Amino acid sequence: MLDKTYRPQEVEQRIYDAWEASGAFGADVTSNARPYCIMIPPPNVTGSLHMGHALTFTIQDILIRYHRMNGRDTLWQSGADHAGIATQMVVERQLAEQGVTRHDLGREKFVEKVWDWKAESGGTINKQLRRLGASLDWSRERFTMDDGLCEAVNKVFVDLYKQGLIYKDKRLVNWDPKLHTAISDLEVEQRESKGQMWHFRYPVEGQEGKYLVVATTRPETMLGDTAVAVHPDDERYRDLVGKKVKLPLVGRLIPIIADEYADPEKGTGAVKITPAHDFNDFEVGRRHDLKMINIFDRDAKLNENAPEAYRGMDRFEARKKIVSEMDSLGLFEKVEDNDMTLPYGDRSGVIVEPWLTDQWYVDAKTLAKPAIEAVETGKTVFVPKHWENTYFEWMRNILPWCISRQLWWGHQIPAWYGPDGAFFVDYTEDAARAAAEQHYGKSVELTRDPDVLDTWFSSQLWPFSTLGWPEQTEELKRYYPTDVLVTGFDIIFFWVARMMMAGLHFMGDVPFRTVYIHALVRDEQGQKMSKSKGNVIDPLDLIDRYGADSLRFTLAALAAQGRDIKLAESRVEGYRNFTTKLWNAARFTQMNGCKAETGFDPAACTLTVNKWIVGKVFEAAREATRAIEAYRFNEAANALYQFTWGTFCDWYLEFTKPIFDADDEAAIHETRAATAWALDQILKLLHPMMPYVTEELWAQLADSRASLLIVEPWPAFADSLLDPAAMAEMDFVVRLISDIRAVRAEMNVPPGAKVALF
């Protein structure tokens, strides 16, 4: 006999272990079944399960379990991302506690430390994913820095280089002065900020007492000014073009140039040009062949190109000093408040600095073309569709992708430098050496480029690198392109777009047929969850208290398309009650001797009430199927919830009571079988969303039957199962009883008292 309540804490672990041990999660590359593949968005190796993970992996697991039950050979590829910056920061922080920096250790030792850290702490999220019930193929777990994946990264880099799609360039990058690395545009976060705009007088050369007034939000960069620009049509300054101003504090003479970049409406109409420290100024500098004077070091402190008094000074201190110096020279005109957005590094939280460095770039514009076309022609479809606009918008305006990072943890760039700085990019050091020898006519000392690649450079290969590429494996042939990618909108640019580009370029086909973009999970008030706000709901805590199934079902029920999920704990509680309800319904059937009967034919039921529940099962199954196929998980969840509670428990089980209490053996027999059958269908239908409780009930309701997960097909029925006459009759009875109850309530008829209706 079943216990009175379901206690998930006591069964989940055991069930998961049994599933995993059975090998049922594994893909079978030799199978004749149609494949179905989802690539897990590899969580950061530093990660631990947060609510966003819980949502995305629940959805993926629902899809995987659903298709597995439908007989597909499912591959849900597991693995983790090495997460360059994030991981390096974690390990550096640990070292800092011991008063050690990575430079004290040296590169090799440091990287060793990171691997040690990974071995010890890197598996956290995988344990947590198991608790959620995720049926990933753990046997194929990959890491973005596995040997095979490293080889793929290496090949992609060298191939693209040889195709002219990767190149080295000296230009401005977003420099993170805290982490001492370049970052890509996407890793820069624009934040609103109240700034100020200062107006300074630059004395015009040879015209005593005449000034050109420039406005700037960044006074400290004036030390690197190499021109002042005015608009060619600006009457106010026309006579000054071609003349020079004397840069205060520095003494350098810099030209006044005409360039359309200067906007007469903004500031004073005259803009100082600092080509080495501003993206727009850089372009102006290129057009006018201006000198580029770099005045910052890697910490964004003033360097030797600044006047002596400023050297070594932090950029913001320098700003104050410059303003006060200009003031005392009588060259400060005014300052006004100015709202602006400032660029912050998304990892470091400090303001990034445009800085002139040598970096490696991908020609994303070229790679984007087929990726745009693939979505335009529907080879890959976004669900919901409107995310395609976001994708197009970014892809059509894509800029070169800076892929080199000045870090130690990651894929080191396969480029080697000769003594004179000439470089050789090749698949192996030997090949590079050979190329160098040919170039120099002798063997020379080579040094490898110390930089590593942006983490996303390797994750963009995930859909095929995990399948063994560049080897032409059976897996690659079988599972690529994958069926669906499930992810949040926040990484459409970082990851989805880049997988599209890489997949099309190297595999000649899209990496996935469908991209399902789900919502963000927010707190009850709609705030983004964050540690600093203290509003984080920990999915593991919810699993502890309510069970994994309750959390999963809640997330599925709230996962409507096109809206963020505001998670209220009361919802989880409500769905926990649902699992209890289901459990007790099963207990009821057990108490009444209902057992699954082999060979039971639902179409052969004779009692109207049984025909009715068979028809209702049919309708629920049809609706759940339709909803899951359409990625409408909330509709599937609600349909099954309403059917299980509102139809099966509230009505059908009540109707069976008088049958079981009477002594019509034939009726009792049929009803027992029908009840057991209907409940079995419910367990199967709920299994993708609530795998644990359904598996436990499946095992307890009949002796020695095999795991629900392993053998049971998803319920699909012929239309003939629906008996319209029985459905109409019973629906009428249900409505009639409801009405009678309402009337009795309205008339205040005491329970048990009889009332005549006319």
Place this chain on the structure above:
RNA sequence: GGGCGCGUAGCUCAGUGGGAGAGCACCUCGUUGACAUCGAGGGGGUCGCAAGUUCAAUCCUUGCCGCGCCCACCA
């Protein structure tokens, strides 16, 4: 500046060209038998505002207001 999404019951959210819904919360009644993590019943909403299309609009169109997000720019 460009784009996207959202405003439905006290709260969290579904939904549809023709009856306005669910869960939670609230009120009334009910515990010997599947389930109080429950059952039966109930109160509560001019579906953001305005105009238009339509026999009919919460739903379609336009405008406005409010909220959120993304991208770009920012001397």
